[in-house]
Amino acid sequence: MVIPDCGLAPGMVSVIAAGDLNRFDKPESLHIRVGGLPQKPRPPLDYQMVFSAEGLVNEFYEPVVAIKNGRKITLPPMSELEELQFTGIGRLEAFTTSGGTSTLPRTYGRILKNLDYKTIRYPGFCEKFRTMLDLGLGQWEKIHVDGVNVSPRSVLKAVLDKNLSLGEPDLVLVRIITEGRIKGKKRRQITEIIDRQDMKTGLTAMMRCTSFPVTIIAAMAASGEITMRGVVPQEKAVDPTRFEAELSRRRIILRRRWAR
Numbered sequence: 001m002v003i004p005d006c007g008l009a010p011g012m013v014s015v016i017a018a019g020d021l022n023r024f025d026k027p028e029s030l031h032i033r034v035g036g037l038p039q040k041p042r043p044p045l046d047y048q049m050v051f052s053a054e055g056l057v058n059e060f061y062e063p064v065v066a067i068k069n070g071r072k073i074t075l076p077p078m079s080e081l082e083e084l085q086f087t088g089i090g091r092l093e094a095f096t097t098s099g100g101t102s103t104l105p106r107t108y109g110r111i112l113k114n115l116d117y118k119t120i121r122y123p124g125f126c127e128k129f130r131t132m133l134d135l136g137l138g139q140w141e142k143i144h145v146d147g148v149n150v151s152p153r154s155v156l157k158a159v160l161d162k163n164l165s166l167g168e169p170d171l172v173l174v175r176i177i178t179e180g181r182i183k184g185k186k187r188r189q190i191t192e193i194i195d196r197q198d199m200k201t202g203l204t205a206m207m208r209c210t211s212f213p214v215t216i217i218a219a220m221a222a223s224g225e226i227t228m229r230g231v232v233p234q235e236k237a238v239d240p241t242r243f244e245a246e247l248s249r250r251r252i253i254l255r256r257r258w259a260r
């Protein structure tokens with residue numbers, strides 16, 4: 001079997017979202033918000049590198065796939081800015097980024113009216129980073145500088161790695177909002193994760209929330225719990241209840257509530 005995209009997002013959030021959607025008789029909307037952040041923000045971007053700079057720039061540069069009013073659409077990255085808050089964290093922002101929905105639009109394209117994914121950052125990040133991309137720093141095409149042909153994106157990646165590899169304690173935030181009908185009544189469920197760096201093991205929150213889902217799914221596949229064959233998206237292949245139990249064993253805690 002091949003089960004792609006089994007990290008944090010896509011990956012862990014896709015399996016959790018599948019379980020949340022199953023609680024509805026008629027699911028209608030799915031909104032996913034995810035961010036990896038330093039616990040103590042530091043100017044100018046209030047951000048530190050927690051994974052590949054290449055992956056980071058790709059998320060902010062490539063087109064975004066979503067579902068809106070029952071239609072699969074493409075949105076520009078770093079758009080549709082919104083404000084949000086997490087208890088104990090404070091005010092944050094979220095904006096569209098590429099790749100987070102992965103196979104979800106294909107899996108739920110005929111079921112959901114709305115589906116979107118946004119990245120969470122501290123306020124002000126989106127405007128500052130988008131300005132750098134608007135200036136062309138995300139482009140691969142080389143330009144001639146002091147007798148050398150250089151890719152602006154390569155320069156941006158090198159600068160990010162050099163100046164934002166701070167190595168300070170991090171946290172991962174997840175919010176999944178599911179809307180639909182249960183027994184004819186409109187309901188709204190919110191699932192959240194706030195995971196912080198494990199100071200005993202040294203594992204960052206991003207390490208925990210990226211690697212643990214991969215190993216859980218690999219173990220489920222090796223043990224025969226996953227019976228589907230071929231190339232299968234994680235939201236179809238993985239039992240959400242078993243998956244969440246394994247997350248809990250690793251102290252990745254989900255909190256759910258019903259909201260108006």
